Amino acid sequence: DGEQANAIAQRISNWKNDRVLPEQALAAATSPADMLCAQAYLRYQRALKAYNALDFDDLILLPTILFEHHPDVLEQWQQQVHYLLVDEYQDTNTSQYLLVKQLVGIRGQLTVVGDDDQSIYAWRGARPENLAQLQADYPRLKIIMLEQNYRSTARILKAANTLIANNSHVFEKQLWSELGYGEPLRVIRCSSEQHEADQVVAEILDHKLRKRTRFGDYAVLYRGNHQSRLIELALQQQQVPYHLSGGTSFFARNEVKDIMAYLRLILNENDDNAFLRIANVPRRKLGASTLEALGNFANARHCSLSQACSRIGSEHIPEAGLKRLREFRAWMSSIRGQCQGEHGVAGIRQMIREMDYEDWLLQLSSSEDVAQRRMGNVHFLIDSLQRVMGAEQLGLDEAITRLVLRDLLEQQDEEETGPDSVQLMTLHAAKGLEFPHVYIIGMEENLLPHRVSVEEDNIAEERRLAYVGITRAQQTLAMTLATKRRQFGETINCEPSRFIAELPQDDLQWQGGGSDTAEANEDRGKETLAGLKNLFG
Template sequence: MRFVADLHIHSKYSRACSRDCDLEHLTWWARRKGISLVGTGDFTHPAWYDHLGENLVEAAPGVFRLRDDLDRDIDRRLPPSLAGAPVRFMLSVEISTIYKRGDRTRKVHHLIYMPDLSSAARFNARLAKIGNLGSDGRPILGLDSRDLLEITLECGGYLVPAHVWTPWFAVLGSKSGFDAIEDCYVDLASHVFAVETGLSSDPEMNWRVSGLDKYRLVSNSDAHSPPVLGREATVFDTELDYYSVRKALETGEGFAGSLEFFPEEGKYHVDGHRKCGVRMEPRETSAHNGTCPECGKPLTVGVLSRVEELADRPHGARPPGAAGFTSLVPLPEVVSEIVGTGPKSKKVLAEIDKLTAALGPELVILRDVPVDDIAAHSPLLAEAVTRLRRGEVVRDSGYDGEYGVIRVFEPGELERRRSAFALFDYDAPRPSTVERPRPAPAPVAAAAVPAPVVAGSSLLDGLDPEQRAAAEVDGGPLLIIAGPGTGKTRTLTHRIADLVTSRGVPAAQCLAITFTRRAAEEMAERLAALAPDAVGELTIATFHSLGVLILREHGAAFGLSASFGVADPERQLAVASSVVADEKEARALVAAGDARYKKALRAQDLVDFDDLITLPLALLEESAALVDAYRARWRWVSVDEYQDVDEQQYRLLRLLVPPDGNLTAIGDPDQAIYRFRGADVGFFLRFREDFPGARTVQLTRNYRSSAAVVAGALEVIAPSSLVPGRELRPMADHGDAPIGVHHASSEAAEAAFVARTVEQVLGGASFHAFDSGRVVGDGTQGLGFADFAVLYRTDRQSRALVEALTRSGLPFQKRSHDRLADRPGVARIAHDLRFAAGETVSERVRAVAGDDHTAYELLKPLAASCGTDFERFHSALALGVEVDTWDPRADRISLLTLHASKGLEFPVVFIVGCEDGLLPLRWPGADDAEAVDEERRLLFVGMTRARRHLFLSHTSGRPRSPFLAALESYERLGDAQPRRRRKGTQLSLL
């Protein structure tokens, strides 16, 4: 059976798509066009997935038809020449992946096909752990293309790279793609067997690239409204089912070629700059070194140039066995040229209605109906179709997002023929230009080969002078004041490695203490690379894991076995509840560390988190012999983030290290932000009093942030810096983007600014961003979603951000990686819902709720406990997904508090809510100068998380933060009245 398929379309749930993109309209237009197989599009969108399940029935293996009652209603609205033609649907979706690989931002679109709704549901479940499926029918995921292919294969589907040459969002695109399909999908590339050529190229252009010979070259409309179905399509000669289509694409048997746009009509065919009205052929682009002669900015390199760049065959080459193709102009455009009105005008549509009623579907008229039969209705149309079938057209190429124009009549010709041919009433045709010749390929310059790096002879050779001075200090107390981004961990690990590899210090005598498990793991990884033979003997611990070690060895003094357990919060409450029946009183016992509660813990061979410091401290304070034993065991002690120690940790350290001992303390008092946890920066400031012989080294070379970020952070911290003569010198080359200070009218406007600016810095996350003019440039290349962080003082501020990013379709996470069942409060919710064995959250919620409102109320706390927004959580659960973990491969924007950002860094940082009352956060009745100083340090920490771009934002709801007074000279963005905002301001930061 020979049939036409259009397997790349969108539903009404995709951005910038017609509300008529539903199954009924798609079926009506498919019959009008003569298309037998249509992609459903957008099956990942929860509402569209439900719609498909409710309105489609299986017609053959893997393909569906419209429900009988709906199908009959459509036939009643069609002429007999079109009614009753079979229209089948195949489950399809376009996925946009934006991620970083090889220091470049990659933006690649993919078409995914599934054989049945259950396979689609499994696929949706997997993607729901990666991104937001509910905001756009074409979801944007921060996922590597290779990983998307893997998920597709595991769910039983197949993948076709979409519009492979499009500059902005394609596997071979000039802006963010690769030079070969294999480079994109790496080890799984053999599972790709077809590629979509897109509107701006045709098979003849693709035949010039021998690397594409192994792939079937398919074409589809990428329809955003039903009337453009079939503007490009693929022809098959197989049975009309999913498996036959897939086999034809895999083997070529039954693959009968494609129906094509003339590629010049595509909106990225040649090079250009739409804003300046500049359009160039490849040779012209090369002569101008790829820059716009009007504004000097880079041109958008089109498909023709990109094909020339990768081509290894001459024009006209055709690989053996390649399927043919037919180039067409959609019938409404042909009639539009004749009658002189737009292709969507009532006059054109009326003429198409007459033609299809008399002659059959549009594609049949263009390809198969005898010209004499067409001439009986319109001699001009017959002439136009004759020329079209011979490829005799006038071409005006598209560029940089502007569609080209294809004409079948020369300028003025219709006027001359008016008297000879008349069927349609028509106005004068619009002028056109003649076809431009295709140029020969331009030479491609060879890439520069970097010189090899020669390693030094010492572990310390790679350190800068300040870092080396710190690392080389011999025994005794050492205080290293390490400003943000100055290589604190690098210095400390090189010092330890040098001690054990070059200075004869036994590795077993070295103890390194950090504050978080993540920091300890990073330190262990670095030391494993620097001193692989010694790392196994080093002790690398957090304060609490050090406490576990001491208690494993000496916990018998408290009645603990060597295999004692550490009670989590749920277990602590359970133990306290065994002492007192009232839950509120039990919680109070835990909070106060009540003796009865502690005794009950010991009876179960348990300790709690606080015990991991208090019990070892009590052991050492009561036993001088034990102190001597540990001092002899660990003669070299290093402590990271020393400004964050609390009183008990400080006392423990003073017992482990004598006043003249080999203690290295490293940190920065201007980053002391954890007073609410009991941390006391005073211990850092009195280090030289506690250790009179201590030497001090400062690290002042910042390798993280741009010069503007460093300068701004220093200005903010200056009024209350705890480092005399505070100095930071920027060493990184991140460009000259200034700090942006944004004034928004509300929290919602502030969040919208964040979403909009993410797209601008990223260089666009969708075609709509370019078509709407929201993004007009490449942005900052080499970024993925994980390179963006939005910081705020309180968690409540995240709500508006979640809503804005969800509306924009941008993937994000509130930084949390715990399993659902392990998160606070979830165990209680699960208990209240009384889960059956193996039952999913969604199944239990549906069983318990009974109605949508109750289900919503049950799901909201679960979503909050997952650290995600309700819409994303619900999108997953609506498909039966258990949202217990996010896929670790996902690449997402980070939303986190300023406190949680400590120790992290990002190329792009937003700090929202820079307002008095939020930053500094002012507690009612409190007037604490040190608290305000710590809030200033908190802003200093947040600002120095940024590498390239830093945006500070405040709203009209509160007075501006007094901390921003130091930044009066920095670039101001936006206004409380958004419409008065100066054009291009944000882009100037890039």
């Protein structure tokens, strides 16, 4: 499984960053999961050695081991490195720190640039305490504080300073700016995640129209990639160009592609691409030779694959394969019938149950949690279809056509999107970037700070993450939160993030009481968007 392999690869990378060798990992393993990862680590290193290969982590780890065991080699390299400069020092790991220390040696000709308040990569081995260790290892260390900020307004910096003051610090500092005090920081309370997405997109369109800005001036930041789904759909609906950094866009997820293919085949039984995608999803024992024979038959007779299922005979395909093809076509025809009339979405939900798609995802996923998240994307897609039907009084065929068009437009946008597009990214991906106008969505407990960090009492890093988000904004900053969200098919009540309470309250401007019904808020959002579209012509 790809996700499990990625998790093991990350564990191996963390071990190398912490200078833990395979034998040490095996000796320290205390659980079956630890043992599995340690054994994979050992076999992985043997494979690398057999291929005479190194990975990126080895490029740091192995020189530190070499220098430890061969001082003469270390001395040769120290003679070549007279001065060393290291940027983003707060993100260095154990191996990197040791390599720097070895190369610098007793001369101490070292300059580092770092900010312990922006250390947000502990999950991949970064050790912010390396900044503090500098003072112990280099008693003559000279510290130069770079406190003037040339990016943000004074109000944004005041909020950032006030928030991060709740963390302990290696070096105390106060950012300041000569760019003016700036506009109030807005906190927008929404009734639901759908209201949140509609509100953000409506505000971007409204602000762009009034201020004559570019789409590229706006960034929407969030804690987890899953939060981009509704924002993506809302932007697509309003034909706003956007660029998704890092994560996989909603329509590019495999489970979404699967269900979209089923929807396309419901809409048009002659859609051969859709047929081929789902013929064995879930597995129906339709082998490659069977599908190849079906394709050859269809091409020779200029008909679709679905039509060929009823025409092809046993002289082309063995009886077992022929029976499965005809069963699949008959089942799709029955599903098409179930989706007629006013019960269209119910028919689609029934289709998903009948083919045990949830069980199929469980088989493919590395854990039950991963399978639930993927199934959540399926439910989200069907809910979106239902919303489109209700909001615009469309039939199922028209609503499916809309979704298919969005999918195609997104694929086109991925190929053609230029710099003038709204930027969507996680807070981690935003580090080092800046935008005139920033929205941080999902400012709620268990989102930011993340639930896992709350449980593990790792609030300091989550606070640094919020600090990074706030300091991406140059001119305006808005933070949104929802009073209710859908999670694993259930509606949950949400609490505002503790980080909002830690901001200077006089600089916050609250909007929305969150007490209106979702329908009322959605109606207002639609009216706003409709008015904006009319203004745009």
